[in-house]
Amino acid sequence: MDTLNALVAFSNFVAIPAVAYGSQLALGALGVTLVYGVLRFSNFAHGDTMAFGAMIVVLLTWLLQSWGVSLGPLPTALLALPVGIIVTAGLLVATDQLVYRFYRKHKSPPVIFLIVSLGVMFIMNGLVRFVIGPGDQRFFDGQRFIVSVREFKAMTGLREGLAIKTTQGLTVVTAVIVVAVLFWFLNKTRTGKSMRAYSDNEDLALLSGINPERVVLVTWLIVAALATVAGALYGLDKSFKPFVYFQLLLPVFASAIVGGLGNPVGAIAGGFVIAFSEVTVTYAWKKVLVYALPDQWEPSGLMQLLTTDYKFAVSFVILVIVLLFRPTGLFRGKAL
Amino acid sequence: MKKLLTATAACALLAGAAAAEEIKIGVILGFTGPIESTVAHMGPAADLAIKEVSDSGKLLGGATVTPVHGDTGCIDSAGAVAATERLVTADGVKGIVGGDCSGVTGAMLQNVARPNGVVMISPSATSPGLTTAEDDGLFFRTAPSDARQGKIMADIMMDQGIESAAVTYTNNDYGKGLADAFQAAYEAAGGTVTLSAPHEDGKADYSAEIGALASAGGDRLVVAGYVDQGGSGMVRAALDSGAFDTFQFVDGMISDKLIENFGAEIDGSAGQHPSPSPELAARFKEIAGGNGFEPTYAFAPESYDAAALILLAMQAAGSSEPADYKSKVMEVANAPGEPIQAGELAKALDILAAGGDIDYIGATGVELVGPGEAAGNYREMTVEGGMDKTVGFR
Numbered sequence: 001m002d003t004l005n006a007l008v009a010f011s012n013f014v015a016i017p018a019v020a021y022g023s024q025l026a027l028g029a030l031g032v033t034l035v036y037g038v039l040r041f042s043n044f045a046h047g048d049t050m051a052f053g054a055m056i057v058v059l060l061t062w063l064l065q066s067w068g069v070s071l072g073p074l075p076t077a078l079l080a081l082p083v084g085i086i087v088t089a090g091l092l093v094a095t096d097q098l099v100y101r102f103y104r105k106h107k108s109p110p111v112i113f114l115i116v117s118l119g120v121m122f123i124m125n126g127l128v129r130f131v132i133g134p135g136d137q138r139f140f141d142g143q144r145f146i147v148s149v150r151e152f153k154a155m156t157g158l159r160e161g162l163a164i165k166t167t168q169g170l171t172v173v174t175a176v177i178v179v180a181v182l183f184w185f186l187n188k189t190r191t192g193k194s195m196r197a198y199s200d201n202e203d204l205a206l207l208s209g210i211n212p213e214r215v216v217l218v219t220w221l222i223v224a225a226l227a228t229v230a231g232a233l234y235g236l237d238k239s240f241k242p243f244v245y246f247q248l249l250l251p252v253f254a255s256a257i258v259g260g261l262g263n264p265v266g267a268i269a270g271g272f273v274i275a276f277s278e279v280t281v282t283y284a285w286k287k288v289l290v291y292a293l294p295d296q297w298e299p300s301g302l303m304q305l306l307t308t309d310y311k312f313a314v315s316f317v318i319l320v321i322v323l324l325f326r327p328t329g330l331f332r333g334k335a336l
Numbered sequence: 337m338k339k340l341l342t343a344t345a346a347c348a349l350l351a352g353a354a355a356a357e358e359i360k361i362g363v364i365l366g367f368t369g370p371i372e373s374t375v376a377h378m379g380p381a382a383d384l385a386i387k388e389v390s391d392s393g394k395l396l397g398g399a400t401v402t403p404v405h406g407d408t409g410c411i412d413s414a415g416a417v418a419a420t421e422r423l424v425t426a427d428g429v430k431g432i433v434g435g436d437c438s439g440v441t442g443a444m445l446q447n448v449a450r451p452n453g454v455v456m457i458s459p460s461a462t463s464p465g466l467t468t469a470e471d472d473g474l475f476f477r478t479a480p481s482d483a484r485q486g487k488i489m490a491d492i493m494m495d496q497g498i499e500s501a502a503v504t505y506t507n508n509d510y511g512k513g514l515a516d517a518f519q520a521a522y523e524a525a526g527g528t529v530t531l532s533a534p535h536e537d538g539k540a541d542y543s544a545e546i547g548a549l550a551s552a553g554g555d556r557l558v559v560a561g562y563v564d565q566g567g568s569g570m571v572r573a574a575l576d577s578g579a580f581d582t583f584q585f586v587d588g589m590i591s592d593k594l595i596e597n598f599g600a601e602i603d604g605s606a607g608q609h610p611s612p613s614p615e616l617a618a619r620f621k622e623i624a625g626g627n628g629f630e631p632t633y634a635f636a637p638e639s640y641d642a643a644a645l646i647l648l649a650m651q652a653a654g655s656s657e658p659a660d661y662k663s664k665v666m667e668v669a670n671a672p673g674e675p676i677q678a679g680e681l682a683k684a685l686d687i688l689a690a691g692g693d694i695d696y697i698g699a700t701g702v703e704l705v706g707p708g709e710a711a712g713n714y715r716e717m718t719v720e721g722g723m724d725k726t727v728g729f730r
Contacts, residue, residue: 136597244539282547
């Protein structure tokens with residue numbers, strides 16, 4: 001029995017990657033859930049908004065790198081984030097004025113909005129590929145690891161290594177900060193409260209003198225910030241490739257729905273539920289169990305519940321179960 | 337007498353018309369999709385061989401040959417079949433250079449080429465499954481089957497003393513075929529595959545896959561995927577979590593991009609990919625340079641050879657009809673006969689017209705075996721100090 005090694009192996013291959021991936025999903029799901037809560041439609045363009053925001057950050061990072069600017073151990077991309085957010089906000093507000101406002105005026109049903117957002121998605125899709133191309137782009141610099149496997153082994157003398165990437169640490173820290181600021185904004189500020197009022201009951205909010213166009217504008221600004229941060233962090237951690245953001249849309253929506261669409265707490269919980277279920281259910285537990293169990297119980301097989309082919313099935317089975325028993329999601333979002 | 341003269345004149349006219357026959361060859365490759373960057377060099381290579389033959393004016397007594405392009409999207413079977421159908425029925429192509437990826441190639445063969453009786457020569461479909469596919473003698477490839485790559489990969493690893501390995505493959509015909517071929521050869525040679533698990537391309541996160549492979553263990557991770565898809569994602573995740581330090585790469589992974597992505601991080605890794613011997617490569621580079629593509633790129637020489645084989649077989653059969661020339665493909669490709677290098681297509685056409693025999697060597701050292709697939713010449717590489725280093729040829 002070797003509890004320490006078991007714990008380290010578990011953290012390295014399950015806990016740390018899942019926490020980082022969960023934070024990325026949570027940030028994405030927050031954006032989706034805000035649009036759903038305030039503007040009342042499922043925004044399929046969110047994945048590509050993330051790609052657009054990340055693209056601006058990538059381009060600016062390259063520019064900064066060519067000027068020789070660097071943040072030392074941290075990636076230079078962090079400096080480019082604020083500008084990225086501003087440009088993305090510009091794009092989203094323009095899209096809203098040109099496209100969504102028309103349908104809002106006509107009080108179109110949510111399903112029309114959904115289809116419109118699909119169209120917007122394809123346009124953004126094309127825009128990103130037109131500017132930066134469909135390939136992989138690298139923009140990470142600075143120190144790659146907070147703790148690397150070799151350092152960890154040398155430090156502790158354990159057989160198993162533990163790695164924490166700078167980007168993983170950064171993702172979790174940023175997610176915590178962003179979520180804290182968002183909750184403070186929604187619960188404590190006047191604008192935040194007016195957004196919640198508008199989300200609860202549009203007519204009552206109008207009667208009490210809330211300007212709907214302003215609420216919509218602020219929502220898009222927040223969504224732009226969330227999407228750019230999520231997109232850039234994801235790109236830093238894995239790599240920037242436009243197509244992957246489109247693929248990310250699926251787990252992001254699953255997270256938002258599992259948590260309860262329209263509920264910010266739910267979006268965060270949903271992100272972690274999806275990330276952990278994807279990693280743990282398909283994990284081969286042999287490595288951990290070899291350390292955790294007495295020698296004579298050592299498993300001969302891989303101790304894998306499902307092969308990794310079923311990774312996506314797992315998150316969608318959870319989605320179906322949640323919708324069957326709690327149609328509004330874990331945290332009581334709006335009923336679909 | 338007058339009637340006879342008219343008849344003779346008419347015959348001459350007809351013969352003239354026949355001599356100036358215009359032949360169309362379909363070049364159906366993935367101009368869009370996951371391997372678009374590779375196809376950008378394959379298409380022009382095929383066009384080059386077609387142009388060389390057409391310009392010589394020696395094919396079937398002066399026929400002109402033009403390429404017609406179609407897109408497979410590499411993974412879009414429905415689109416590839418539709419494009420092939422259009423080229424065969426509307427454009428009337430007499431032979432097809434393509435498809436590129438193994439899945440779409442199988443679909444094109446079964447749904448269009450066989451029903452219409454058109455010859456297909458693929459420059460890059462390497463799935464072992466195509467070896468046994470029903471083809472009515474219409475399908476050939478200038479790329480070797482991955483069954484051979486699996487064998488060579490197993491040999492390389494056993495030679496280096498690596499006796500246990502985990503395998504990750506891209507979840508399609510190509511990845512699965514290669515992974516299975518490797519596992520069979522490796523286990524026969526005494527190695528152990530701890531786990532062979534697929535990965536999906538273009539996914540958001542690979543930590544689950546790496547977790548399972550790390551648990552299974554092994555001295556090396558075999559990555560049977562694409563470098564600009566999930567293959568790189570898997571390598572990145574394996575390196576970051578310390579699950580594996582060295583890798584064995586297949587042809588889909590070996591490119592400048594691999595070195596650019598990982599550099600010295602993958603020192604000690606090895607790989608193999610189909611590649612002509614250095615002499616042939618140098619010769620093809622000399623002939624094909626300056627035509628708007630990079631002759632050393634993967635599968636560009638194979639594409640040149642595929643187009644050349646179709647046209648030479650036509651000359652040998654004295655007909656551009658697939659039913660007539662399909663049986664001649666193996667004859668022109670293999671010994672006996674006068675060896676024909678790349679750039680000597682006009683000479684080959686002359687020999688065939690005179691009733692002689694040729695052994696087409698071309699840009700890749702073509703030698704068709706089994707049901708008509710290249711025997712294959714592989715380059716063994718290793719990564720040293722962040723550079724791609726050639727170990728030798730097998």
